[in-house]
Amino acid sequence: MPKAKAADEMKRYWVRFYSRTMGAFEYHGPWWVSGSTLGGANDDEDVDIVCCAVMARDEDHAKAIIDASFDEGFFGVDEWSFCDARPAGWEPFADRFQRAKWMQWPDVTGRNEKASAENRTLAYGATP
DSSP: OOOOGGGGGGGEEEEEEEOOGGGGGOOOOOOEEEEEEEEEETOEEEOOHHHHHESSSHHHHHHHHHHHTOOSSSSSOSEEEEEEEOOOOOOOOSSSSSOOTTTOOOOSSSSOSSSHHHHHHHHSSOOO
């Protein structure tokens, strides 16, 4: 039987999705509600826009980790916006997405504060 990949063999993903049920969500990696938009069947419900950093084998595994973070019986992810692979050593933390003490993420830089300008550029596609 093949061994599971070690954490250092896992890839880093930056994921964004829409959800109406964030109260039923428990994920210990970095995640933030970055805003909301109108959605739902009649475009009259507030739908949260959620960003997560995920360590996973591949894109499907990253999405499965997020799906498993919702309590059973809840809608969960209404729509995936993106699930983008990031380079080794990438960190999601920046001015907008700050690290909270409860967030579990490999500390590759030796510091647990805001990400560098390079990481902000990789995360958000904008120049610092």
